[in-house]
Amino acid sequence: MRYNDYRFLGSTTLSNGLLAYYPQLNIDDAEMMVIIQLEMFAQKNNFFPTNEQIAGNTNFSVTEITALIQKLIEKDLIVIAQVTDKNGMIGNKYNLNPLYDKLDQLLENKTLSANQKMPVKKSETAIDNSPLNQLVRQFEIEFGRYLSPIEREEIAAWLNVDHYDPAIIKLALREAVLSQAYSLKYVDRILLNWQRHNLKTSSEVQKFLRRNR
Incomplete structure (x- = not known):
């Protein structure tokens, strides 16, 4: 399979702010990879991928993915929310809003700090x-x-x-x-x-x- 064939798999959009500042949010590289995977699945309308699906796209085992997701939850960076579909069925989804709220706060603090120096x-x-x-x-x-x-x-x-x-x-x-x-x-x-x-x-x-x- 050539590169041009893989292009049709699509692309994932990520905030440059997140890529630049995730270490300052106390996110390590392994956790960041899980976040990237969650964003990729979400942008394909899969808001609750299995740990097996995430592991299949990485070099981590299912057990390691489980532990990494738990760490992200404990750090209040992601939450598992309940959703109800159009048929009334209740399911789960990963919500990354807490992560981006923390990123917004970090960037706002940086802007304020820079302004205070002027x-x-x-x-x-x-x-x-x-x-x-x-x-x-x-x-x-x-x-x-x-x-x-x-x-x-x-x-x-x-x-x-x-x-x-x-x-x-x-x-x-x-x-x-x-x-x-x-x-x-x-x-x-x-x-x-x-x-x-x-x-x-x-x-x-x-x-x-x-x-x-």
């Missing part, structure tokens, strides 16, 4: 939750790094010069991440393309995307 004017403290700062934080989470001052200025120009709706910028960021293109230039091309199609609201963009998938 002199801040009193008038600037009132805009911490401005659309610009919210977008910058979202980009940093997805890119897994801090943005440069020039990149912040480019996002500010999208808002203040091009007058893009913040919701549309977030949709463009999502499309870039799905394409594994982590650059503002790629996001800008997406925004320009939508502008050429006269798409001005997030609902118009979403309809456009559904038509062109």
Whole structure:
């Protein structure tokens, strides 16, 4: 089987923030591999893969996978939640929200720490939750790094010069991440393309995307 054949198995989207900072969340490499496997299965709509299925994709035994999942649960990084399907049948699913909540908190603390090292004017403290700062934080989470001052200025120009709706910028960021293109230039091309199609609201963009998938 050639590489091109394996490409049809699809791909798994992971946050660069998670890949960059998982050691700071007290996650070791073995536990991270299990998280990657859980994400892969979830993105294929299998939200409760068996330990045998997970082990089959790794170099770990079923016993080792069982122990690793238990460690992730004990660290409050994943939980097993009950779900009810459309037929009323009760089942289980792995919920990774606690993991991403901790990642959000970690990145937020890093942003605050970085800001504390810089002199801040009193008038600037009132805009911490401005659309610009919210977008910058979202980009940093997805890119897994801090943005440069020039990149912040480019996002500010999208808002203040091009007058893009913040919701549309977030949709463009999502499309870039799905394409594994982590650059503002790629996001800008997406925004320009939508502008050429006269798409001005997030609902118009979403309809456009559904038509062109």
